[in-house]
């Protein structure tokens with residue numbers, strides 16, 4: 001049967017500083033609440049993905065995006081919604097990185113990422129990030 005659910009386009013930033021990656025914890029009441037995530041959010045109508053990424057990272061964690069390159073796109077069907085994660089590698093930012101919405105945040109060494117629980121959709125992103133560092 002063809003799905004009639006709409007696809008939610010999400011801009012996601014894998015924010016790196018050398019070997020550290022910035023992650024934040026989704027507030028409990030949100031979809032996938034309590035899981036760690038790469039900061040980001042929904043692309044609004046008429047907005048480019050980079051504009052959405054830049055806006056979300058400033059709003060959520062106070063980081064200004066200075067350089068971002070596309071990393072991967074993946075679609076994932078949760079029972080309640082299907083998301084298109086548009087994932088960018090953000091290799092230059094300005095700011096400390098703080099939980100401006102009251103969420104927990106952390107700079108984590110790439111080798112420690114597997115100790116954090118992410119949404120189920122994120123596994124290919126985690127694999128890709130590890131592969132990037134292992135290739136260096």
Ligand SMILES: Nc1nc2c([nH]c(=O)n2[C@H]2C[C@H](O)[C@@H](COP(=O)(O)OP(=O)(O)OP(=O)(O)O)O2)c(=O)[nH]1
Pocket residue numbers: 010011012030031032036037038039040041042043056083085119120121122
């Ligand atoms: N930001 C982010 N969202 C993710 C990740 N993995 C994953 O499945 N998602 C899902 C959870 C949500 O259903 C959706 C992102 O929505 P969101 O709640 O961050 O959207 P938003 O920041 O625009 O929030 P709002 O304005 O709707 O409150 O993508 C991830 O690593 N980062």
Ligand SMILES: [Mg+2]
Pocket residue numbers: 039040041042056060
């Ligand atoms: Mg968000």
